[in-house]
Amino acid sequence: MKKLLILAIVLRLLVAAFYFHPDIKTYNFQASFLRKGVVNIYSYLVDNKKTLPLKDDFVYFPLTYFVVGGYQIIASPTLGPNFVSWLANASGNSAVRDPNIFRYLIVLKLPYLIIDIGIAYLLLRYFTNDPEKGKKAFIIWLFNPFTIILFYVFSNIDIIPVALGLVSLLMVKKDRLALASFILAVASGFKLYPLLFIPFLVLYAKTVKERLIIIGVFTATFLVITLPFMSGAFVQSALVSGLTTRIFSPSFSLGFNESNIFGLTGTTALFFFAYLIDKKINLLFYWTTILLIIFSFSHFHIQWLAWLAPFVVILFVEKPRLGSTILFLAVCAFLIPPLYEDRFMSVDLLRVYSTLYDLAPTPFTFIQKFYDPYNLQSIFHSLFAGGSTLLIYKLYKEKV
Amino acid sequence: MKKLIIFTSLFILFFVFMLPGILALGIRIIPGNDQAPYDVNIKRSIYGQFQITQEFIAQQNNLSAIGISLGNPNLKNKSEVDLVLKDSGRNVVRKSNINGASIADGALVRFSFDPITNSKNKSYTFELSNGSAGPEEVINVYYATSNESWIGPSTFGEEINKNGLPIVVYYSASSRFGVVQEIYSSWFSRLLHPSFQRSS
Numbered sequence: 001m002k003k004l005l006i007l008a009i010v011l012r013l014l015v016a017a018f019y020f021h022p023d024i025k026t027y028n029f030q031a032s033f034l035r036k037g038v039v040n041i042y043s044y045l046v047d048n049k050k051t052l053p054l055k056d057d058f059v060y061f062p063l064t065y066f067v068v069g070g071y072q073i074i075a076s077p078t079l080g081p082n083f084v085s086w087l088a089n090a091s092g093n094s095a096v097r098d099p100n101i102f103r104y105l106i107v108l109k110l111p112y113l114i115i116d117i118g119i120a121y122l123l124l125r126y127f128t129n130d131p132e133k134g135k136k137a138f139i140i141w142l143f144n145p146f147t148i149i150l151f152y153v154f155s156n157i158d159i160i161p162v163a164l165g166l167v168s169l170l171m172v173k174k175d176r177l178a179l180a181s182f183i184l185a186v187a188s189g190f191k192l193y194p195l196l197f198i199p200f201l202v203l204y205a206k207t208v209k210e211r212l213i214i215i216g217v218f219t220a221t222f223l224v225i226t227l228p229f230m231s232g233a234f235v236q237s238a239l240v241s242g243l244t245t246r247i248f249s250p251s252f253s254l255g256f257n258e259s260n261i262f263g264l265t266g267t268t269a270l271f272f273f274a275y276l277i278d279k280k281i282n283l284l285f286y287w288t289t290i291l292l293i294i295f296s297f298s299h300f301h302i303q304w305l306a307w308l309a310p311f312v313v314i315l316f317v318e319k320p321r322l323g324s325t326i327l328f329l330a331v332c333a334f335l336i337p338p339l340y341e342d343r344f345m346s347v348d349l350l351r352v353y354s355t356l357y358d359l360a361p362t363p364f365t366f367i368q369k370f371y372d373p374y375n376l377q378s379i380f381h382s383l384f385a386g387g388s389t390l391l392i393y394k395l396y397k398e399k400v
Numbered sequence: 401m402k403k404l405i406i407f408t409s410l411f412i413l414f415f416v417f418m419l420p421g422i423l424a425l426g427i428r429i430i431p432g433n434d435q436a437p438y439d440v441n442i443k444r445s446i447y448g449q450f451q452i453t454q455e456f457i458a459q460q461n462n463l464s465a466i467g468i469s470l471g472n473p474n475l476k477n478k479s480e481v482d483l484v485l486k487d488s489g490r491n492v493v494r495k496s497n498i499n500g501a502s503i504a505d506g507a508l509v510r511f512s513f514d515p516i517t518n519s520k521n522k523s524y525t526f527e528l529s530n531g532s533a534g535p536e537e538v539i540n541v542y543y544a545t546s547n548e549s550w551i552g553p554s555t556f557g558e559e560i561n562k563n564g565l566p567i568v569v570y571y572s573a574s575s576r577f578g579v580v581q582e583i584y585s586s587w588f589s590r591l592l593h594p595s596f597q598r599s600s
Contacts (some may be wrong), residue, residue: 011412018416093434099590139401143408145415196408353420354583359570360426 008120008142009113015152016109017102020352021344024108024155025095027068029087030058034069035076041065042233057237062229063189064157071111072213095272096351105352112151115163119143119310126173126314144392146330147309153349161187165194165287168201172283177205181214184381185221192239193247193307195222196267196294200286203274247379250297262297278396285395287311292392295333296385302337302345305330315395325349325391332384337378338363420587424580429570432459435469435508436544436551438566443471444556445538446481451529452541454564455552460571463513463519465496466526467568471540472503479532481539483511487522500530500539508568515572523552541565 030041038044039060049055080100089095098104120141127134141147150156164187171180177297181201187194198218205211226234251259270289274281288311294302312330316323326344338346347360367373446452464482477500485494494513503509530539543554544566551564573579 006407006513007405011409014412014416041457104592143401143405145408145411148408148412149415155561311426347423347426350420350423353587354424356427356579356583357420357423359431360423366426 004139004142010115010192012113012116012152013106015148016113017106018352019153020096020101020105021349022081024105026054026056026065026086027060027157028072028108029054030085031065031069032087035073035111037106040231040234042227042229042237043231045237046233053088057233059238060157061189061191061238062225063186064191067160067190068157075107075110079104090323092323093355096355101352103125105242109152109155112156112159115159116147119159119163122163122170122315123310125172126166127317133317137313140316141310142311146334147306149303149304150306150309150332152207154303156306158191158267158303161190162195162306162310164190165197165307168194168197168286169287169311172201172204177201178211178213178217181217182221185218185225188218189224189225193291193304195289197283199271200274200281200283202255203271204281204283246300247294247298250299263294266293266297273396282309283330283335284314288315289392289395292329292388296381298387300333300337302334305333319395322391322394325387325394329384329387329391332380332387336377336380336384339367339373339380340364353379420583421580424583425576427576427579428573429464429512430573430582431467431546431578432569432571433548433550434566435467436546436548436563436566438469438542438544440471440506442541442543442545443540444543444559445535445540446528446530447533447535447538448531449525450557451531452565453525453555454567455523455525455554456564456567456569457521457523457550457552458516458519458569459521459550460570461516461518461520462572462574463524463569464515464572465510465570467508467510467570468528469566470503470507470508470509471542472505473538473540474586475501475503475505477501477503477530477533477537477539479530480539481528481530483536484527484529485513486525488525490522491526498515500533500537503539510570512570518521540600562563 003359030045032323033041033044041062045056045058080103082098082100083104086095086098086100086104095101120138123137123141124134127137130183151159164183168180168183168187171183179196184194184197184201187279198214200212202211205214248261248263249262250263253259258315270286270293274286275374288308291308291311294300295308312326315324341362341364343358343362346362346364347357350357367376444450444452466485470481479500480497481500481503482497484492485496487493493516494514496511498509498511528541533539542565543561544551544563547563551567553560553562554564557563581594
């Protein structure tokens with residue numbers, strides 16, 4: 001086990017040091033203002049946009065700011081004196097050519113590594129009653145290329161709510177629903193998506209009292225985290241940002257400017273299925289299903305796929321017969337984002353090796369020579385949606 | 401599980417050490433220089449009869465593209481932006497154009513053309529125009545804030561700017577494997593202590 005862990009860490013460090021997505025620099029630049037005493041980053045960025053070298057809004061929820069900023073304060077002795085100027089460097093070329101960039105990337109991604117290993121142990125604990133399954137989940141988590149790419153190539157800060165989502169599922173297993181609700185609220189303080197899990201947690205509770213406690217704990221915790229920041233800047237940057245609202249944007253027109261939103265329709269159907277039909281709710285299935293529905297009907301960020309990762313590993317272990325379907329879905333989902341026109345979904349991730357990759361063709365431009373890349377994206381997305389439908393059917397068929 | 405461990409370990413090694421080389425095979429042109437700094441507030445608008453002219457001396461053979469940072473305010477411009485390249489005798493040697501619809505505001509836009517094989521140390525001038533655009537759909541060009549010895553002055557109407565435009569000049573790569581080699585050697589050198597690294 002120890003040797004496996006060392007190998008897993010080495011593999012992660014290799015990717016962490018050499019692959020660079022600019023998001024990590026952007027949100028670390030924004031979080032660096034914590035050191036200067038800035039508490040409300042949302043209004044600070046809006047008020048100082050003209051003078052700041054990087055103009056992006058802070059799209060995450062408040063806890064991300066405090067955790068990333070707090071870590072920077074702790075890690076500052078290892079980052080060196082030039083780190084802050086590197087963060088503020090708006091020049092794409094000199095930032096990636098900085099001789100210290102490998103150190104910056106490793107130090108900034110170190111918390112991901114710790115949480116990542118932590119998730120592996122949480123999975124081991126999830127299967128306390130069956131150590132064999134636990135060991136299998138532990139190894140699948142550590143040795144699948146998908147999560148390594150998600151967390152260390154795309155510098156995915158979502159690993160924090162992902163880990164908290166798994167902790168919450170463990171609390172559900174121990175029948176500590178109020179604590180599970182509290183943890184989901186804390187996770188939503190990093191990124192909003194765990195909010196989607198709450199309706200199913202409420203339905204999972206057996207008594208009205210329990211349900212009211214879950215709602216109360218979640219609402220109170222979430223408000224404590226977000227209310228101090230409630231302002232036009234927060235609403236625009238994080239609450240109704242393009243990223244947050246994109247989840248429920250694809251729709252078809254009903255005429256007269258009215259639409260039917262696919263993701264919301266599917267989510268509602270799932271909710272009423274749980275409420276009216278399912279007598280024994282399995283939260284793992286519901287939390288997986290709701291994400292599958294959303295990804296099937298939205299133009300998702302590759303980072304979002306991490307939300308599914310621990311749940312999928314558990315399913316993989318618990319239902320080995322679904323393994324090939326899950327693998328098929330994972331491959332389809334991973335093939336879609338590199339086909340976006342965004343260069344940082346493919347070749348420009350290698351800019352730390354050389355800025356010459358700015359001149360390399362992206363998968364989009366390469367495929368464009370002989371086929372419509374948008375159509376190819378649509379094909380993969382349809383395959384993913386179709387496969388997800390079948391997976392969802394198989395999950396619930398055995399239950400009802 | 402053993403197979404998974406081996407597969408993922410090999411995959412990551414491939415991903416870190418081999419994939420960069422494979423993707424580098426797609427690089428056909430290489431930049432001859434870093435872009436000079438420029439100030440987005442020092443700009444001139446080209447449209448209709450207003451065009452800008454820039455002189456430069458090619459540093460290598462196989463001149464094949466010129467990159468210019470262009471502004472397309474509110475992405476209004478959707479007309480053809482033309483680049484005409486002339487040699488020292490004012491003969492047109494290459495032409496290239498890009499539609500404004502594909503120019504993002506502030507992007508470094510590359511005008512590509514067939515390589516000029518014996519371009520090294522020769523003087524060229526290009527004219528950048530946007531003839532069919534009106535004053536409401538201008539394309540902005542920015543002046544460099546410092547002067548590069550091989551970039552001559554630029555001319556906008558009667559106005560001459562000695563710093564010129566912050567252009568990037570591209571040349572066809574002599575061989576694909578040369579590019580791969582260049583990338584790996586630059587990467588390995590960067591793994592050394594900063595004081596031993598190659599300057600780029």
